[in-house]
Amino acid sequence: MNAIPAAAPEEPRVVLTARGLGKDFAGFTAVNNVDLDVEHARIHALIGPNGAGKTTVFNLMTKFLQPTRGQITLLGQDITKTRPDRIARMGMVRSFQISAVFPHLTVLENIRVALQRPNRLATQFWLPLSALDRLNGRAEELIETFGLAEWTDTRAAELSYGRKRVLEIATTLALDPQVLLLDEPLAGMGLEDVRMVAGIIRELGKTRAVLMVEHNLSVVADICDHITVLQRGEIIASGSYATVSQDPRVRTAYMGTEEP
Numbered sequence: 001m002n003a004i005p006a007a008a009p010e011e012p013r014v015v016l017t018a019r020g021l022g023k024d025f026a027g028f029t030a031v032n033n034v035d036l037d038v039e040h041a042r043i044h045a046l047i048g049p050n051g052a053g054k055t056t057v058f059n060l061m062t063k064f065l066q067p068t069r070g071q072i073t074l075l076g077q078d079i080t081k082t083r084p085d086r087i088a089r090m091g092m093v094r095s096f097q098i099s100a101v102f103p104h105l106t107v108l109e110n111i112r113v114a115l116q117r118p119n120r121l122a123t124q125f126w127l128p129l130s131a132l133d134r135l136n137g138r139a140e141e142l143i144e145t146f147g148l149a150e151w152t153d154t155r156a157a158e159l160s161y162g163r164k165r166v167l168e169i170a171t172t173l174a175l176d177p178q179v180l181l182l183d184e185p186l187a188g189m190g191l192e193d194v195r196m197v198a199g200i201i202r203e204l205g206k207t208r209a210v211l212m213v214e215h216n217l218s219v220v221a222d223i224c225d226h227i228t229v230l231q232r233g234e235i236i237a238s239g240s241y242a243t244v245s246q247d248p249r250v251r252t253a254y255m256g257t258e259e260p
């Protein structure tokens with residue numbers, strides 16, 4: 001995986017923040033007083049038992065939900081009131097739990113469609129050869145990087161579930177985002193796919209910030225640098241996996257479900 005980013009690993013710097021973030025649904029407080037610092041070249045996980053508020057925080061950070069309270073910044077800019085479609089252009093993209101690839105297009109075609117969007121090439125009838133070469137070069141690079149070369153001409157519908165997710169992550173990388181948000185990227189996968197996708201996320205996190213909601217705690221322990229644990233909408237622990245897994249409140253929160 002050497003083709004994704006141009007940037008070399010750097011010192012940690014905060015690229016995405018939340019301060020005092022809160023969300024009420026018809027009087028019910030789903031998220032309250034959440035502070036987050038997501039750093040460049042680090043993988044940050046949001047974990048917590050069912051109903052803890054992970055998805056709500058994720059949707060607030062990506063602006064798919066408007067916060068009731070608090071402030072969010074991206075690369076130093078206040079995005080609390082920014083529309084989600086502007087966020088991608090500012091350098092933050094999200095994946096979805098449900099695969100967003102076009103099933104009847106091949107792997108290469110899916111990647112090309114994703115690449116044409118940011119470049120605004122889709123609406124042009126005539127392209128200079130140099131632009132097409134750049135596009136093809138970048139498509140090949142992404143296909144190679146994500147280990148999809150063998151399936152270049154395979155229709156997305158025929159890919160395994162895990163490879164479909166990989167293709168979906170590859171398409172989100174078309175914008176070359178500095179901040180990547182992944183919503184349960186390993187959900188529903190078998191062991192082999194989990195290993196493959198976890199390895200890809202680990203590589204992506206070397207040169208960009210990744211914030212992910214994930215239930216698979218052994219993968220979180222393995223690849224994440226920072227973990228924020230939510231319970232009933234509030235942060236109960238934050239730090240390395242070694243730190244949070246020893247926290248008595250975290251152990252209690254997970255008791256009866258899955259021990260971190």
Ligand SMILES: Nc1ncnc2c1ncn2[C@@H]1O[C@H](COP(=O)(O)OP(=O)(O)OP(=O)(O)O)[C@@H](O)[C@H]1O
Pocket residue numbers: 025028030048049050051052053054055056057
């Ligand atoms: N649109 C909504 N309207 C009302 N309540 C909501 C809404 N979305 C979420 N909630 C409530 O907010 C709380 C947090 O939900 P959320 O989906 O964020 O938790 P979660 O940690 O992602 O859970 P899970 O792990 O089960 O996906 C839950 O009690 C949920 O019922």
